[in-house]
Amino acid sequence: MFPDCSLSRMLRPFCATLLLTGAAFAPGLQGADEVLTPFTADHSEHDFTTGLHHLMGNVDINVPGLMRLQCDDFRGLVPASSAEATNAVMTAAGQVRLHLTSKPKGTNAPVQFLAMADQAVYTGTNEMFVLTGNPKVVSAFGTLTGSIIRYDVGANKAFAENYRFVPNATLLTNLLDRARQKTSPGGSGSK
């Protein structure tokens, strides 16, 4: 996924962290027997026979402190019974902005991630997000772009096609300084 060079090896964990760690995509409110997710939108269409819910205009799914999804158009297919809730399929389209807050492994400080794309599809059966249409993920570590970015939530892995990662300049400077210290005679790297 990442080029094999010393810099990329240094950046790899951060790149991985960018998408792979604990993105807190949390539910909203608790219903009688299952989790209910809060939505707001300008208008909507609901088909209670098929379970298709279509929200349009300034769609906002906001779970404070954990996750926020904003888009122009959202379609969610809700299974008929709560027992099949994992079969849900969601499609967000039009200026999709997915804000995630996570705590990368080994740290206590939450890290903000912002994923943007023309379209994002989530399927509950395999817990997979697929971002298409100029997908981009921005965080304090840098910016990841690609033709398609897939995020396997269950495996906690991301796959980007035709990717490009631009590290944060400050982060890059710090990493280079750290690398220099490790390779210098008095640095920890000489031990």
Next chain:
Amino acid sequence: MLFTHGSRGTAGRRGVFAVVVAALAAGWVNGAEKPATALPAASRTNSADGEIRGWSLAYHKDGELKAKLYGASARPLPNGAREIRELKVETYRDGELQATLTTPLCQYRQGDDIVDSTNTFTIQLAENRGRLEGEGFHFLMGAKEVSSPGPFSANSSGGRLQLRGVGFHFRLEAGQMIVSNQVQALLPIRLPKRFTP
């Protein structure tokens, strides 16, 4: 046109005759092609302004019972409609109760089979499958469609789905709903499990 007795008390011939005459005079009974069938309650009476108490009506379409309407009173209005107090509409599908709409005050236009109201209303789906409350509605009995320009709230049985908004159109037969403005929804869409706190 079939008249049947109501559920309250026993009417004398004179009372029944008066009711029938009043119904005919008010234009409720326009001929065999009309789908609605008045069900005059025995206890209902006519006042000077034509108000009828204990009012009820059966609505048929294509030979099938589609709805039953009950009202505490029905008063003719200059525009040809009737002002109904304490209206209860039961809709039916294949003979089974489908939903019940109630409102304290509304207008019923029998010729168009339309119920209008600017008052509060409640729609309770049968078998406790869901409930819808709001203010102001327009009910097309033939199509079984309810629309409202006002604020409303709805929830399904067990709270599995909750909806709020301003303005809606609900197709009862198809089970479809359009919300016009300011949608707030709680939907049973499960997000990734591993991020559940």
